[in-house]
Amino acid sequence: MNxxxxxxxxxxxxxxxxxxxxxxxxxxxxxxxxxxxxxxVDYQVQLFQASSFEFEDEDKIHLPKENYLPILTDTGKxxxxxxxxxxxVDLAKAQETALQAFEDGLYAVFYGDDQLETLHQxxxxxxxxxxxxxxxTFLAGSYW
Numbered sequence: 494m495n496x497x498x499x500x501x502x503x504x505x506x507x508x509x510x511x512x513x514x515x516x517x518x519x520x521x522x523x524x525x526x527x528x529x530x531x532x533x534v535d536y537q538v539q540l541f542q543a544s545s546f547e548f549e550d551e552d553k554i555h556l557p558k559e560n561y562l563p564i565l566t567d568t569g570k571x572x573x574x575x576x577x578x579x580x581x582v583d584l585a586k587a588q589e590t591a592l593q594a595f596e597d598g599l600y601a602v603f604y605g606d607d608q609l610e611t612l613h614q615x616x617x618x619x620x621x622x623x624x625x626x627x628x629x630t631f632l633a634g635s636y637w
Contacts (some may be wrong), residue, residue: 494519494618495531498533501553503629511586512623522619526602530595534588541582 494517500510517532524532592612594600602609605622 494522496533496618497621499623499625500628501625503630504567509628518557523615523617525612526609526614526616529616530591530602530612531588533624534591535584538582538584538587541574545557561565594608600627603627 496515498513498515499508501508515536517531517536519528519532528571551630595602595612603618603625604616607616609616
């Protein structure tokens, strides 16, 4: 089943991820929010494991041209889009962390215009509404 996902962060003008279509392996079209989060995390873990490379592999795609390196250093951030973390991701731990973050209110999930507020809330994926994850930012400082 295909889902259109967007990821936004409060206070940022441009979304982190805009209308990306992913395919999840949902057995039924009516699933709970917990199932939905588990399936999205599963897809992202598979994507991460497919994109990481072995120690012997050389990253030839992201090597900068000679005139590109000064531009990167002038901006203050040099990154080539490669993944150098060779640790394997534990799917169960990643799903548990995502569900805990949802319960703690670190991000909000919207299916179309409806906010998914509990893990047991059911949604119908046949409606083909866009799915939006909004990363919430806490205010700094305290008022004691």
